[in-house]
Amino acid sequence: MPDSPTGPPHSSFDLADDDFRRLGHEVIELMLEALAAESADPVLRQASGAEIRALLDEPLPEEGTSADEVVALWRDAVLPYCRRNGHPRFFGYVCTSADPLGMLADAMASAVNQPVTAWRSAPSATEVERLAVRWLDQLVGFGGPADPGILVSGGSAANFHCLACAVTRAESRAGLPPGSRARLTLYMSREAHVSMRKAGQVLGLPPDQVRLLGVDERRRLRMDELADAVARDRELGLFPAAVCVSAGTANTGAIDPLTEVARFCEDQGVWLHIDGAYGAPAVLTESYSWMAEAFSQADSMSLDPHKWLFAPADAGCALVRDEEAARKAFTVASEYTTVTQTDPIERYAFFDYGLEMSRRFRGLKVWTILKARGVGRIRAAIQHDIDLRRRLDERIDAEPRLESLGSELSIACFRYLPEGVGQIDQLNRANRTILETLVREGHLYMSPTELDGRYALRACIVNFRTRPADIDFLVEEVLRLGSTHL
Numbered sequence: 001m002p003d004s005p006t007g008p009p010h011s012s013f014d015l016a017d018d019d020f021r022r023l024g025h026e027v028i029e030l031m032l033e034a035l036a037a038e039s040a041d042p043v044l045r046q047a048s049g050a051e052i053r054a055l056l057d058e059p060l061p062e063e064g065t066s067a068d069e070v071v072a073l074w075r076d077a078v079l080p081y082c083r084r085n086g087h088p089r090f091f092g093y094v095c096t097s098a099d100p101l102g103m104l105a106d107a108m109a110s111a112v113n114q115p116v117t118a119w120r121s122a123p124s125a126t127e128v129e130r131l132a133v134r135w136l137d138q139l140v141g142f143g144g145p146a147d148p149g150i151l152v153s154g155g156s157a158a159n160f161h162c163l164a165c166a167v168t169r170a171e172s173r174a175g176l177p178p179g180s181r182a183r184l185t186l187y188m189s190r191e192a193h194v195s196m197r198k199a200g201q202v203l204g205l206p207p208d209q210v211r212l213l214g215v216d217e218r219r220r221l222r223m224d225e226l227a228d229a230v231a232r233d234r235e236l237g238l239f240p241a242a243v244c245v246s247a248g249t250a251n252t253g254a255i256d257p258l259t260e261v262a263r264f265c266e267d268q269g270v271w272l273h274i275d276g277a278y279g280a281p282a283v284l285t286e287s288y289s290w291m292a293e294a295f296s297q298a299d300s301m302s303l304d305p306h307k308w309l310f311a312p313a314d315a316g317c318a319l320v321r322d323e324e325a326a327r328k329a330f331t332v333a334s335e336y337t338t339v340t341q342t343d344p345i346e347r348y349a350f351f352d353y354g355l356e357m358s359r360r361f362r363g364l365k366v367w368t369i370l371k372a373r374g375v376g377r378i379r380a381a382i383q384h385d386i387d388l389r390r391r392l393d394e395r396i397d398a399e400p401r402l403e404s405l406g407s408e409l410s411i412a413c414f415r416y417l418p419e420g421v422g423q424i425d426q427l428n429r430a431n432r433t434i435l436e437t438l439v440r441e442g443h444l445y446m447s448p449t450e451l452d453g454r455y456a457l458r459a460c461i462v463n464f465r466t467r468p469a470d471i472d473f474l475v476e477e478v479l480r481l482g483s484t485h486l
């Protein structure tokens with residue numbers, strides 16, 4: 001018997017309105033605490049795997065626990081051991097401070113629980129996502145078709161998506177039967193993100209036909225190596241499926257020679273894919289506006305709202321110019337994916353243009369951020385991060401004990417030079433000690449990289465909370481540890 005509209009909750013899962021409201025307020029307070037603590041608490045509280053497991057591990061419960069107790073466990077056992085990626089002194093990997101509006105949008109997306117498969121199942125959510133993707137296209141100047149792409153989980157998924165389209169088109173251009181990838185090749189620098197190599201592997205290309213090419217002194221793809229590799233492969237009877245370049249590598253922020261590669265790809269009739277997961281939004285700023293020319297010529301691009309557009313994870317975007325290639329790569333006919341609507345807006349189905357069927361309503365947070373913040377405020381936040389990186393460069397250059405190992409976009413790599421130490425393995429050990437001590441002490445967080453055998457401290461600033469004083473603090477901390485702990 002269905003419950004009456006005025007009767008008790010429909011099932012044992014539903015919360016009474018008052019409980020929902022009370023718990024909701026409690027959770028909002030916890031969210032505020034988590035945000036406030038980003039300035040005060042350690043960036044990453046140290047605890048062993050065994051310690052954290054001991055706080056949580058127990059047999060699968062037959063009887064449930066009260067929601068209050070579960071939320072208390074969030075507070076006591078989970079939240080304290082979350083790395084605070086939005087902390088103003090978080091400089092690791094490519095992790096951003098999340099826009100609070102994006103957090104609320106994410107919660108709302110869960111409340112309406114729209115698996116965004118197609119318009120017929122999620123009418124407004126589909127329109128929100130289509131609009132958000134069109135705006136992302138305009139933001140970077142890709143200039144794709146009316147529906148230029150799709151939101152996915154992140155940069156790796158976007159790179160996979162784009163290369164699946166490239167490989168599908170290459171097969172048909174090479175006159176190969178679908179799925180025969182043994183003669184296809186991909187090209188990228190050895191600094192390119194690992195997800196593109198992985199895409200080649202998953203898409204069935206022989207591993208040694210994903211050509212990892214050399215880089216110049218600024219870690220950008222070498223054009224001569226690219227031209228030689230493509231010519232050699234053509235002589236061998238192989239078929240170049242795509243050239244993959246980076247608009248900012250994860251490692252050092254290096255930007256490949258995008259314009260030259262775009263010209264080369266056009267001459268050669270080869271698919272150009274740009275991995276802009278991290279760096280593409282920098283095109284909004286004056287110093288990096290030159291990237292727009294290549295973006296407007298690319299066949300596909302990835303960019304991540306959950307990186308330099310400050311969306312909470314997860315939110316990536318794949319843009320593809322050739323809609324037919326996307327359809328061919330991802331459409332599989334079946335009874336339940338047959339679309340019967342005829343209206344051009346209402347017949348849209350994401351499952352014909354992407355891998356996933358059920359997809360989270362990611363469009364809500366991306367659209368909310370673009371709509372509420374506007375391009376102007378986003379540009380200013382990105383410029384702020386680039387300016388902070390420049391400040392860090394200046395501080396490094398002014399300190400005789402620090403050596404810059406290169407910087408671009410909002411990433412700076414450098415190392416400490418202890419007095420009297422010149423041997424590479426000693427230098428590497430000293431810098432590893434500095435970094436590990438910094439992370440353990442918890443006042444800031446950096447991740448390392450290795451550049452031609454040199455262990456480097458790497459600071460990546462994709463954070464609207466970081467202030468000039470945080471950059472100064474970073475420099476002082478490295479100098480303090482360098483002079484006292486080595």
Ligand SMILES: Cc1ncc(COP(=O)(O)O)c(C=O)c1O
Pocket residue numbers: 093094153154155156157193195246248249250251275276277278279304316
């Ligand atoms: C340039 C670049 N490409 C791809 C990725 C992968 O993105 P995700 O971690 O969202 O899969 C990253 C991650 O930092 C990146 O910086």
